[in-house]
Amino acid sequence: MSTTEPPRPTTVEIQTETAGGAVDTSVLRRRNFDERLTNDDLAPLKEQKWNWYNIFAFWMADVHSVGGYVTAGSLFALGLASWQVLICLIVGILIVQVFANLVARPSQQAGVPYPVVARLAFGVRGANIPAIIRGLIAVAWYGIQTYLASHALVVVFLKLWPALGPYAEVQQHGFAGLSTLGWAAYGVLWVVQAFVFWRGMDSIRRFIDWAGPAVYVVMFALAIYLVATAGWSNTSWTLGTVEFTGWEALPVMATATALVVSYFSGPLLNFGDFARYPKTFGDIKRGNFWGLPVNFTLFALLTVTTAAATVPVYGELITDPVETVARLDSVWATLLGALTFTIATVGINIVANFVAPAFDFSNVDPRRISWRTGGMIAAVGSVLITPWNLYSSPQLIHYTLDTLAAFIGPLFGILIVDYYVIKRGRIMLDDLFSMSTNGRYWYRSGVNPNAVVAVMSAAAVGLVFVLVPGMESVAAFNWFIGCALGAAVYAAVSLWGPWPERPSVDDDQLPVDPFLARQDDAASMSGEQVGQP
Numbered sequence: 001m002s003t004t005e006p007p008r009p010t011t012v013e014i015q016t017e018t019a020g021g022a023v024d025t026s027v028l029r030r031r032n033f034d035e036r037l038t039n040d041d042l043a044p045l046k047e048q049k050w051n052w053y054n055i056f057a058f059w060m061a062d063v064h065s066v067g068g069y070v071t072a073g074s075l076f077a078l079g080l081a082s083w084q085v086l087i088c089l090i091v092g093i094l095i096v097q098v099f100a101n102l103v104a105r106p107s108q109q110a111g112v113p114y115p116v117v118a119r120l121a122f123g124v125r126g127a128n129i130p131a132i133i134r135g136l137i138a139v140a141w142y143g144i145q146t147y148l149a150s151h152a153l154v155v156v157f158l159k160l161w162p163a164l165g166p167y168a169e170v171q172q173h174g175f176a177g178l179s180t181l182g183w184a185a186y187g188v189l190w191v192v193q194a195f196v197f198w199r200g201m202d203s204i205r206r207f208i209d210w211a212g213p214a215v216y217v218v219m220f221a222l223a224i225y226l227v228a229t230a231g232w233s234n235t236s237w238t239l240g241t242v243e244f245t246g247w248e249a250l251p252v253m254a255t256a257t258a259l260v261v262s263y264f265s266g267p268l269l270n271f272g273d274f275a276r277y278p279k280t281f282g283d284i285k286r287g288n289f290w291g292l293p294v295n296f297t298l299f300a301l302l303t304v305t306t307a308a309a310t311v312p313v314y315g316e317l318i319t320d321p322v323e324t325v326a327r328l329d330s331v332w333a334t335l336l337g338a339l340t341f342t343i344a345t346v347g348i349n350i351v352a353n354f355v356a357p358a359f360d361f362s363n364v365d366p367r368r369i370s371w372r373t374g375g376m377i378a379a380v381g382s383v384l385i386t387p388w389n390l391y392s393s394p395q396l397i398h399y400t401l402d403t404l405a406a407f408i409g410p411l412f413g414i415l416i417v418d419y420y421v422i423k424r425g426r427i428m429l430d431d432l433f434s435m436s437t438n439g440r441y442w443y444r445s446g447v448n449p450n451a452v453v454a455v456m457s458a459a460a461v462g463l464v465f466v467l468v469p470g471m472e473s474v475a476a477f478n479w480f481i482g483c484a485l486g487a488a489v490y491a492a493v494s495l496w497g498p499w500p501e502r503p504s505v506d507d508d509q510l511p512v513d514p515f516l517a518r519q520d521d522a523a524s525m526s527g528e529q530v531g532q533p
Helices: 052-063 066-078 082-110 128-160 162-168 180-198 201-230 246-269 281-314 321-326 331-353 355-364 371-384 394-422 449-467 478-496 504-509 514-525
Strands: 009-017 023-034
Touching: 052 201, 052 281, 052 331, 066 082, 066 246, 082 246, 082 281, 082 394, 128 162, 128 180, 128 246, 128 321, 128 331, 128 355, 128 371, 128 394, 128 449, 162 180, 180 201, 180 331, 180 371, 201 281, 201 321, 201 331, 246 331, 246 394, 246 478, 281 321, 321 331, 331 355, 355 371, 394 449, 394 478, 449 478
Parallel strands: none
Antiparallel strands: 009 023
């Protein structure tokens, strides 16, 4: 797109709120945003009305999925005892909580989604780089989660119509690695998810508000039933073969903890897509606390208990909840369990892997790609990558997570360092939507070369760890390595490289944006500081 094209401003109305959350209609402003950078979906929100429970429900939907259960179960293949796996799950989720609070602040402050916040570091045009990376990763995860949910739906089909059994065998009736019945289940869920998404963010919010809690009902019922059937004394929490004890287990536990963070790295990076909606930053922190360490710890305990009870009941360890409910004697119990896990996985898929590419792809060309169009691009792409081939074994699960983390980690590190260190928590809202060469985020032709150098160099290191034989143990830490490298390289080249940014102290001299200052005032009345980190 040529920079000589005359800008065509878009008039955007922005409403601010009082500390109590009511819209203050006396503070209604008009701003001219370049239409090449904005549409109704990317512009700052007119109203921020979510509360802490909506964020809590977001994380419940993220945790309570077949993918979360299977990923947690795959950690037992590392040769750890159950209590060691449980510690890894808890430590990993505490790390996720800390970073979720960090990445949420700029989006809540400005009321804009992740790709717009990325313009702070990458430039108004360069933000398409992190947006496309995250969008493509979301496409992969969207396909994986849809496949995992469709597997539960196949169980339902076979319980209702056992004669369909041959069509569930990929060797007899299959295409591209998926059975005919699998394709049918995948197609049904593809349409259902598209329907919920198409109805908009309010519909998505209502869906996840009850989808996450519904899984708890089934999880508790399943755990109680299996433990009661096996007998408490016959239930051992030592799952699989314990190969590591004492100090030799620490490196393996560190690997397991890193895998937990890698699993959440996708929704963590674009958490701003949802953090833009709550009234205050306090709502976000409260929702993150209940949705991550508290909720995830309870879910982990239920996961370990349920998996442990499958050994005495079925004679083997089953870490897939769908396979567990498929073994139940009651047809109705199996149907209820499988459908609930399906609904829960649909919930996380929509919030983490449908919403993200919707904003990301829309950011590429706001005039031609709406939020809904961006989401449908992701939905179509999810079929083409044949996701069932990416998540078919613990080894492939870890390989997939390591590869995705190689790209997500650097992006996260760059965004955090830029906002908290380089920009010192200041956002010039008008400049986020300006193609003016004098804009704060224009950099060089709309791209910040410092951010591009940082993300490419850090991601290249992560890919080496994934692709070079013998580096698998290091690749498990790709998110942490990439995050640290991305942050360090970005800070170094920004301060001392060939394209130095203006010193961070200059941002303290910039005028405070009236819209953001209004949010600061409202937040300070409730004990929060939003404009400054």
